[in-house]
Amino acid sequence: MPTVRFLPTFLTAEPIEIEVEPGITLQEAAEEAGVPMGDACGGNCACSTCHVHVVAGFDSLEEMEDEEDDILGKAEDVQFVSRLGCQAEVGDEDLTVRITRESQVAFINEHPEHRGREGEIDV
Numbered sequence: 001m002p003t004v005r006f007l008p009t010f011l012t013a014e015p016i017e018i019e020v021e022p023g024i025t026l027q028e029a030a031e032e033a034g035v036p037m038g039d040a041c042g043g044n045c046a047c048s049t050c051h052v053h054v055v056a057g058f059d060s061l062e063e064m065e066d067e068e069d070d071i072l073g074k075a076e077d078v079q080f081v082s083r084l085g086c087q088a089e090v091g092d093e094d095l096t097v098r099i100t101r102e103s104q105v106a107f108i109n110e111h112p113e114h115r116g117r118e119g120e121i122d123v
């Protein structure tokens with residue numbers, strides 16, 4: 001099974017790795033791993049709060065659909081390795097994923113118990 005390695009976030013100083021079944025989304029993997037990824041629209045490709053940078057293994061992902069591309073166009077800090085976590089499915093290869101500042105801020109907004117921790121986001 002492929003491993004998804006999530007780089008540190010405001011919640012953890014160390015990376016978190018999780019083995020997953022191919023075909024699950026990065027958002028599902030993050031949730032399973034307890035990694036803070038925003039999901040304001042509930043994974044319906046209608047916001048950009050699940051924006052991530054796939055810093056290793058990007059080419060193993062299926063190409064994005066036009067809908068995802070359109071939404072990503074509204075995101076902050078878009079890079080050539082950007083994807084929406086709710087749309088990108090894990091393939092057969094290991095991935096390394098950075099949760100963007102935008103996504104971590106969205107997670108904080110969705111989880112009031114973490115309010116005020118925006119200053120701890122280091123991306």
Ligand code: FES
Pocket residue numbers: 038039040041042043044045046047048049050071084085086087
């Ligand atoms: S959660 Fe809204 S686009 Fe992914």
